[in-house]
Amino acid sequence: MGSRLRLRGIRHRRGGREVLAVAELDLAAGERLAVLGPNGAGKTTLLRLVAGLEEPAEGSVEIDGVPTVEAGAELRRRIGYATQRAGLLSTSVRRNVELPLRWRGLPKAARTQTALAALERLGVAHLAERRAAALSGGEAQRVSLARALALDPRLLLLDEPAAALDAEARRSFLDDLAALLADRSMTVVHVSHRADEALRLADRVAVLVNGAVRQLAEPSRVLREPADAMVARLVGYENVLPARVDGSGDVLIAGKRCGLRRTEEPGPVAVAAWATGLRLAEAESGALEAMVQLVTAGPGRWEVVLAAGDTTLRAHLPLTEAPPAPGDRRAVHIDQRLARLVSAP
Amino acid sequence: MDAVHEVLARSALVSLSATAIALLLGVPLGTWLALARIRGHRLLATFLNTGMAIPTVVVGLVVALLLWRSGPLGELELIYTLRGMVIAQVLIATPLIAGITMAGLQALPPELPDQLRALGAGRRQLVVRLWLEARVPLLAAAMAGFGHAVSEVGAATIVGGNIHGQTQVMTTSIVEQVGRGEFEEALVYAGVLLALAFAINALLTSVQQRAASWARA
Numbered sequence: 001m002g003s004r005l006r007l008r009g010i011r012h013r014r015g016g017r018e019v020l021a022v023a024e025l026d027l028a029a030g031e032r033l034a035v036l037g038p039n040g041a042g043k044t045t046l047l048r049l050v051a052g053l054e055e056p057a058e059g060s061v062e063i064d065g066v067p068t069v070e071a072g073a074e075l076r077r078r079i080g081y082a083t084q085r086a087g088l089l090s091t092s093v094r095r096n097v098e099l100p101l102r103w104r105g106l107p108k109a110a111r112t113q114t115a116l117a118a119l120e121r122l123g124v125a126h127l128a129e130r131r132a133a134a135l136s137g138g139e140a141q142r143v144s145l146a147r148a149l150a151l152d153p154r155l156l157l158l159d160e161p162a163a164a165l166d167a168e169a170r171r172s173f174l175d176d177l178a179a180l181l182a183d184r185s186m187t188v189v190h191v192s193h194r195a196d197e198a199l200r201l202a203d204r205v206a207v208l209v210n211g212a213v214r215q216l217a218e219p220s221r222v223l224r225e226p227a228d229a230m231v232a233r234l235v236g237y238e239n240v241l242p243a244r245v246d247g248s249g250d251v252l253i254a255g256k257r258c259g260l261r262r263t264e265e266p267g268p269v270a271v272a273a274w275a276t277g278l279r280l281a282e283a284e285s286g287a288l289e290a291m292v293q294l295v296t297a298g299p300g301r302w303e304v305v306l307a308a309g310d311t312t313l314r315a316h317l318p319l320t321e322a323p324p325a326p327g328d329r330r331a332v333h334i335d336q337r338l339a340r341l342v343s344a345p
Numbered sequence: 346m347d348a349v350h351e352v353l354a355r356s357a358l359v360s361l362s363a364t365a366i367a368l369l370l371g372v373p374l375g376t377w378l379a380l381a382r383i384r385g386h387r388l389l390a391t392f393l394n395t396g397m398a399i400p401t402v403v404v405g406l407v408v409a410l411l412l413w414r415s416g417p418l419g420e421l422e423l424i425y426t427l428r429g430m431v432i433a434q435v436l437i438a439t440p441l442i443a444g445i446t447m448a449g450l451q452a453l454p455p456e457l458p459d460q461l462r463a464l465g466a467g468r469r470q471l472v473v474r475l476w477l478e479a480r481v482p483l484l485a486a487a488m489a490g491f492g493h494a495v496s497e498v499g500a501a502t503i504v505g506g507n508i509h510g511q512t513q514v515m516t517t518s519i520v521e522q523v524g525r526g527e528f529e530e531a532l533v534y535a536g537v538l539l540a541l542a543f544a545i546n547a548l549l550t551s552v553q554q555r556a557a558s559w560a561r562a
Contacts, residue, residue: 051463073467081463085456090478099474100464147464157463 002187009059034202043191080148086140088132118150138169232272277338278315363434375446396440405500438490449482
C-alpha cells in the first residue's frame with residue numbers, strides 16, 4: 001500500500017531567494033507523479049522536502065497525515081530514495097543493499113535474502129559480492145534502485161536516476177524501472193528534466209518552472225494541451241513559434257497565415273507544433289514560406305531545419321520522401337491536429 | 346640498554362595515551378565541523394587549521410602556566426608528571442586529528458549524508474557509516490596525531506621537566522645528550538625513536554592501505 005502525500009502552502013528560500021512555491025499538491029496512495037522541469041526549477045528541492053531532508057520555510061509536507069519535519073528517521077524508513085548519483089558505499093554490492101535493512105532491524109538472514117531478491121529483480125544479483133566501486137554507471141544505478149526497493153517503501157522518490165547513464169543503459173534501466181513499478185502499489189514521485197522519462201512512468205505530471213507549478217495534469221493532457229509556451233517546450237514540442245492573431249482570427253507566423261485560427265481577441269500567442277505536424281510543399285503565394293537551412297538523417301526520419309524570417313522551424317519527414325536541399329524554399333503547412341495555440345512566453 | 350627501554354616505554358605510553366584521547370576528542374570535533382551547517386563555520390575551521398600549526402613550545406608554555414603550582418589548575422599537581430605531559434600532547438594532537446577528520450569527511454561525495462538519511466539512517470548510524478567511508482583519512486589522522494605527539498620536544502620539556510626516571514622521554518633525552526656532547530648515545534636514542542614511530546605507523550599503514558585497496562578495487 002502506498003503513502004498519501006499532502007503539500008500545503010510550501011514556500012522555500014535559499015540564499016534569500018525563493019526557490020519553491022507550491023500552494024497545494026496531493027497524491028493519493030499508489031499514485032505516480034512525475035515532476036518535470038528545467039535545471040534549477042526546484043525539482044530536487046521539492047523531493048528533499050518530501051523526504052524530510054529539509055524543512056520548508058513555510059507550509060507543511062505530510063506523509064500519511066504526519067508532518068515530515070516531526071517524524072524524523074522513523075518516517076524516512078517508509079521512503080525509498082534513489083538519485084542520479086548512485087551514492088553507494090565502499091563495500092560490497094550486497095552489503096550496500098543490506099545496510100538500510102539493518103537500520104530497520106531486520107535479522108541477518110532476512111536481510112541477505114531480501115537484498116539478493118531485490119538485486120535479482122534489477123538483474124544484478126550476479127554482482128552481489130562485487131565491490132561497489134568496481135561497477136559501471138548503469139550497474140551502480142540498478143544497485144541503488146535495488147537498495148531503495150528492497151525496503152519495500154510506501155513512497156519511492158526518484159531524482160533523475162537515469163540522468164548520468166548513456167543512451168543504451170538509460171533505455172534499459174527505464175524499461176526495467178517501468179516494469180518494476182507496474183507490479184507495485186507504492187506511491188512514486190519521479191523528478192526529471194526529460195519529458196520522455198517523466199511521462200512514461202507517471203499517472204500525473206507537475207510541470208515546475210522557477211519553483212512554481214505551471215501545469216498539473218495527466219501526461220496525455222499535458223502533451224495535448226500544454227498550459228503555455230514554456231510547458232510546451234518542456235514536454236517536447238520541437239516548434240514553439242512566436243505568432244500573432246490578427247483581427248480576423250487568423251494566426252500569423254512571420255507575418256503569414258499558418259492555417260490555424262483563434263476566435264479570441266487579437267494579440268500575441270505562440271504556436272506549439274510537433275515536428276511531425278509540419279508538411280513541406282512547393283512554395284506558393286500567401287502560404288507560410290521558409291528556407292531550408294539544414295537536412296540531417298535522424299532515427300527513421302529526415303530532420304529539416306527551416307527559417308522563416310527570424311523564426312526557426314523544425315520538420316520531421318518520412319525517410320520514404322525525397323528530402324529538400326539546403327537553400328530550397330518551401331511552403332510550410334501545419335497540421336492542426338498536431339499543433340496547439342498557447343499563451344505567448 | 347635498560348635506560349633506553351625505560352625511556353622508550355615512557356615515550357610510547359605518553360604518546361599513545363595522548364593520541365587515543367586526542368582521537369576521542371578530535372574525531373567527533375572534526376565530524377561536527379564537517380557536517381554542521383552553522384553560522385561562523387569558516388571561522389571555526391580557520392581556528393582549527395591554525396591549531397594544526399601551533400608551535401608545541403607555545404602549547405607547553407600555556408599548559409605549564411595552567412598546571413604550575415600557583416596556577417589555576419595547580420591543585421591538581423600535574424606539572425612535571427606524565428599526566429601533565431599527556432594533557433599537553435592531547436592539545437597538540439587534537440587539532441591535527443580534527444582537521445584531517447574534517448577534511449576527510451568533506452572529501453566524501455557531498456550528497457552522501459543526505460542519501461544515507463533518506464535511506465533511514467539515524468544520527469549515530471549516519472556518523473558511523475561516514476567514518477567507515479572516510480576510514481583512510483581517519484587512519485591518516487591517527488598516524489599524524491601520534492607522529493606529532495611522539496616527535497615533539499617543546500611541550501614535553503616545559504611540562505614534564507625532563508626528570509630522569511620520571512618524565513624523561515625519547516625526545517627530551519636526545520636534546521639533553523646533544524647538550525652534553527654525547528652524540529653517539531643521542532644517535533642510538535634517535536634510532537630507537539624512529540623504530541618506534543616506524544612500528545606504530547607500519548601497523549596503521551597496513552590497515553589503511555587494506556581499506557584503501559578495498560575501496561578502490
